[in-house]
Amino acid sequence: MLCAICGREGRGFCWVSPPRAGTKRQFKRFCSMRCQDIHARRAKAGGGVVIDPTHNEKAAMEAVLP
């Protein structure tokens, strides 16, 4: 499976959208923590709220926030 950000081969970094009523859960794969961070930033900018973040999601958010 390819990285959802840059299109390189995914390497085990992944993201699953939080469950929301009426929406299908999304699953995305990334090649690196960097691409995962980019996705987390985009999701946040798009108004999405990370509910019950995982350890990796928390680390990603802390890495990108000032």
Ligand SMILES: [Zn+2]
């Ligand atoms: Zn990538």
